[in-house]
């Protein structure tokens with residue numbers, strides 16, 4: 239009798255367990271079937287005013303929460319490359335909903351509708367608040383609707399990064415980068431080859447230093463030698479900061495950001511003192527302590543804003559240094575590598591560099607050199623092919639029609655990934671047929687040359703490496719000049735070559751694995767460098 243009772247109990251427990259599992263399996267499968275059905279039904283529907291479909295999912299309510307939380311870069315890439323018919327698609331976690339726009343025509347419409355769709359709320363909360371560590375007082379001010387911070391990002395940046403000021407910054411960067419490389423060669427200035435064991439790491443370190451020196455002055459790096467390492471630790475933790483992971487889960491990244499912000503606060507104090515002594519109106523173009531006129535002007539502007547003590551200003555400076563390096567440095571590396579891998583391209587690039595070389599190996603005519611069609615096209619093609627960045631917009635109006643079929647609601651967060659958009663052949667053929675003479679999934683330095691002129695007209699929404707519309711990257715001309723300056727130093731003033739070109743060709747990163755993040759070669763690339771004999 240005893241045995242019978244316990245057997246019955248056991249089978250009852252097993253039964254409940256089996257039934258629960260069965261119920262779970264039924265829920266998962268029916269959720270998947272239903273979401274798959276509504277996804278396909280929306281795609282083939284002919285109606286107008288439809289909400290874009292949500293990527294099918296297994297778990298009700300949580301939907302894509304697990305893949306989004308564990309690796310959004312990879313999950314988004316999988317979704318984007320599996321859905322290349324131009325349908326806008328929602329990814330959705332419990333409390334987060336992101337619309338990925340995959341059709342260049344939708345992207346063009348969104349970028350050109352600056353009043354209806356704006357990146358500012360996302361920038362304020364996620365970029366300034368979570369990533370750069372802005373204090374609440376500053377974020378509250380940005381959210382208050384006062385547009386002075388927006389002015390600093392657009393008008394002030396453009397003033398400093400175009401025309402004569404851009405020329406000054408370009409020359410300063412050239413001097414800083416060239417001096418760094420000369421100092422590194424030091425004892426080998428006689429023309430002996432010096433080995434570079436990892437070309438990416440070399441450019442990352444040396445170029446970041448030169449950009450920071452140009453923007454913030456040389457004293458900043460002298461007083462904070464670990465700055466470059468801390469900056470890249472912070473940059474590489476971007477998506478974890480966005481997710482809002484707590485300090486306990488990423489202590490190294492938080493510690494790096496703490497150090498950056500603390501040094502930037504004392505920089506801010508020094509600029510304040512400098513401006514107090516010299517008077518802001520006579521701001522120097524560049525000062526070893528106060529940095530570039532751009533940074534000095536930003537400090538003055540942010541000082542006048544509510545909520546911007548040293549902490550708020552330091553977070554803004556971090557934002558600018560991050561913006562000036564995170565994409566510029568890898569893109570410049572790829573400009574050098576693609577050129578070194580192709581002897582004919584190298585010869586053409588060196589021809590341009592030599593043509594605009596002036597004054598006994600000291601100086602180039604950068605105003606002309608940076609406008610050369612080949613160099614502009616090479617840089618644009620590298621950003622199309624290698625820049626893996628996102629553009630973000632938030633819909634501020636009750637209804638926004640993407641086209642005759644799809645309409646999005648107020649509050650929809652739209653993301654656009656530059657890499658897949660830059661390879662959407664169907665649209666590129668219609669917009670600019672000559673640009674696809676060579677397939678878009680290959681690198682072709684001449685892609686943006688038309689009748690020997692650099693031409694990217696008509697590509698808004700297609701070539702989106704620098705975004706578009708009112709918020710298009712204000713640093714894009716400087717970014718291009720940084721790449722050209724680096725080429726001038728490494729390929730003309732100095733002689734730099736790959737140790738094994740074939741091995742370097744095998745380090746191409748997979749194109750479709752991640753939707754955003756730093757694009758690096760898959761293995762270290764050895765190179766060597768020497769001073770070119772006069």
Ligand code: HEM
Nearest residue numbers: 391561562565566569703704705706709710711712713717
């Ligand atoms: C190859 C290098 C670079 C790439 C690929 C790049 C790309 C971008 C993209 C995609 C955006 C968003 C545009 C949009 O929302 O429409 C952006 C914004 C911005 N970039 Fe760049 N950028 C680069 C270099 C730079 C440099 C060198 C600076 C400054 C020194 C800079 C400063 C900024 C700023 C301040 C914004 C915010 C603009 C705004 O919200 O109005 N960027 N960049």
